[in-house]
Amino acid sequence: xxxxxxxxxxxxxxxxxxxxxxxxxxxxxxxxxxxxxxxxxxxxxxxxxxxxxxxxxxxxxxxxxxxxxxxxxxxxxxxxxxxxxxxxxxxxxxxxxxxxxxxxxxxxxxxxxxxxxxxxxxxxxxxxxxxxxxxxxxxxxxxxxxxxxxxxxxxxxxxxxxxxxxxxxxxxxxxxxxxxxxxxxxxxxxxxxxxxxxxxxxxxxxxxxxxxxxxxxxxxxxxxxxxxxxxxxxxxxxxxxxxxxxxxxxxxxxxxxxxxxxxxxxxxxxxxxxxxxxxxxxxxxxxxxxxxxx
Amino acid sequence: xxxxxxxxxxxxxxxxxxxxxxxxxxxxxxxxxxxxxxxxxxxxxxxxxxxxxxxxxxxxxxxxxxxxxxxxxxxxxxxxxxxxxxxxxxxxxxxxxxxxxxxxxxxxxxxxxxxxxxxxxxxxxxxxxxxxxxxxxxxxxxxxxxxxxxxxxxxxxxxxxxxxxxxxxxxxxxxxxxxxxxxxxxxxxxxxxxxxxxxxxxxxxxxxxxxxxxxxxxxxxxxxxxxxxxxxxxxxxxxxxxxxxxxxxxxxxxxxxxxxxxxxxxxxxxxxxxxxxxxxxxxxxxxxxxxxxxxxxxxxxxxxxxxxxxxxxxxxxxx
Numbered sequence: 001x002x003x004x005x006x007x008x009x010x011x012x013x014x015x016x017x018x019x020x021x022x023x024x025x026x027x028x029x030x031x032x033x034x035x036x037x038x039x040x041x042x043x044x045x046x047x048x049x050x051x052x053x054x055x056x057x058x059x060x061x062x063x064x065x066x067x068x069x070x071x072x073x074x075x076x077x078x079x080x081x082x083x084x085x086x087x088x089x090x091x092x093x094x095x096x097x098x099x100x101x102x103x104x105x106x107x108x109x110x111x112x113x114x115x116x117x118x119x120x121x122x123x124x125x126x127x128x129x130x131x132x133x134x135x136x137x138x139x140x141x142x143x144x145x146x147x148x149x150x151x152x153x154x155x156x157x158x159x160x161x162x163x164x165x166x167x168x169x170x171x172x173x174x175x176x177x178x179x180x181x182x183x184x185x186x187x188x189x190x191x192x193x194x195x196x197x198x199x200x201x202x203x204x205x206x207x208x209x210x211x212x213x214x215x216x217x218x219x220x221x222x223x224x225x226x227x228x229x230x231x232x233x234x235x236x237x238x239x240x241x242x243x244x245x246x247x248x249x250x251x252x253x254x255x256x257x258x259x260x261x262x263x264x265x266x267x268x269x270x271x272x273x274x275x276x277x278x279x280x281x282x283x284x285x286x287x288x289x290x291x292x293x294x
Numbered sequence: 295x296x297x298x299x300x301x302x303x304x305x306x307x308x309x310x311x312x313x314x315x316x317x318x319x320x321x322x323x324x325x326x327x328x329x330x331x332x333x334x335x336x337x338x339x340x341x342x343x344x345x346x347x348x349x350x351x352x353x354x355x356x357x358x359x360x361x362x363x364x365x366x367x368x369x370x371x372x373x374x375x376x377x378x379x380x381x382x383x384x385x386x387x388x389x390x391x392x393x394x395x396x397x398x399x400x401x402x403x404x405x406x407x408x409x410x411x412x413x414x415x416x417x418x419x420x421x422x423x424x425x426x427x428x429x430x431x432x433x434x435x436x437x438x439x440x441x442x443x444x445x446x447x448x449x450x451x452x453x454x455x456x457x458x459x460x461x462x463x464x465x466x467x468x469x470x471x472x473x474x475x476x477x478x479x480x481x482x483x484x485x486x487x488x489x490x491x492x493x494x495x496x497x498x499x500x501x502x503x504x505x506x507x508x509x510x511x512x513x514x515x516x517x518x519x520x521x522x523x524x525x526x527x528x529x530x531x532x533x534x535x536x537x538x539x540x541x542x543x544x545x546x547x548x549x550x551x552x553x554x555x556x557x558x559x560x561x562x563x564x565x566x567x568x569x570x571x572x573x574x575x576x577x578x579x580x581x582x583x584x585x586x587x588x589x590x591x592x593x594x595x596x597x598x599x600x601x602x603x604x605x606x607x608x609x610x611x612x613x
Contacts, residue, residue, distance in 0.1 A: 134547070135311055135315075135592050136585075137551040137592070138547065138551060139548075139552075140550070140551060143570075145322065147573045147574075147576070148322065148326055220438070231442045231555070233574070234573065244442075253454065256446060256450055256454065267440075271443065275435065278434065
């Protein structure tokens, strides 16, 4: 009766396309994504397109000049183009956010996997240290570490990244604990699958959603931390610009009151960037339909 | 188990975390050119020979673990060393700074609660209405606003343009120290410190109230004919407290981290600005002292939170 190779048309929506569908309907998340992508394009290509220079003094105009055709946002106290510094500062902020969140994830996820799967001694060591790290203000550890190791963009990325592991570890740990008691893991164990492949093939994929959400919040947090550090003068050092150290100059009343074009753009850019990332995180959470709160 | 044994037991479990943090601080100090013990016993006037003799006395030739315990004993005995920058005992410098920081963080927390709870409750009570959108919007912007930028904006608005509040310090330069003057100086810094927490608490409160409002006892309370105000506050909020209290304990480290930045902007003479000055001057005795003290604060805060759980929900027994 049936042809051997007859195809039955059942609409198959894969989990992934389903999630994408839901994500694309989340308006704030889509706006956030659009803003972030635009920002990345601007900080990558504008310096080349406009031939921007963040560190050279322009002797042809007054130091601390107001916005003009030549310098869109004017110049700072030693004659550097503020718009160039603003754009280069964006490079720093965005790369600190993304790279240090990746480092936190790369350290935290394996540690959480080990703690949750092998239990016993390593569980105690890893989870106790996670508790210790999380009960101490990270800002203070970061300030001290960066000053001891010497402030540069690389050290800042490493320090913020390495100190961000506990949240990922805790998240993964909880997920592994609940996944370990699932029947499919028991079944895999019963047919003699090695521990390593159980972890990578059966347990890790289940932690994808919470890790992705934690990643966005971590990136936002890292951007705020770096800028706060640079604002205090302990982070990215001149001549290299960062949104935080541009705002450092605004701590003087005269800059604050008379040259808003110097400090308002980086501040607003920070808020918009963090807001966009948070919106994306929110969209991902709704799309993946988890109830997690960070 | 009664409350007192619980407190004692809880204090005992805080000890490993405290030790963990002291190890962390010790490791941090070991990354500097001089060892933590030298930092503790620094003497700016010592000659090279004296230094050599001293390092032997201190046991710097002994294994690190013994050095650590030596350092820890000194710390527990209250010897935090002498500041390199000011030559004053660290303990004395720190003790002057504790109260301003406690007042600043305490009032920031108070502002957060007073603003966020009503907004969060209303957002949950009327979800997907104007109320909800306004408070959710506030919460998103609040959590995305770095406190130093908020500080600059508020200083610009209220100190430079409107001239309502002073820009820095706890008192003005007249020398008089009155309470109204102090409060006048406190308003801006504590509000700036509160902004990020306000954003986060609104969201937390909305989420936790939304869940509770669907419960049966809320319907029962309404069916009994209670006024909406009583339903919300006496029945719903009472049960939504627990996640809010745990929110508080996760915020504690962020609160202190935020205080560092806020104190620096407003020249508030607390532990945070002391920390910034000390890091800039590489004044390691003070850095270590403040770090250890902050660890103690966080642990005490967490203990208080655990006790609060029991007070808010009698069903929770101390175990």
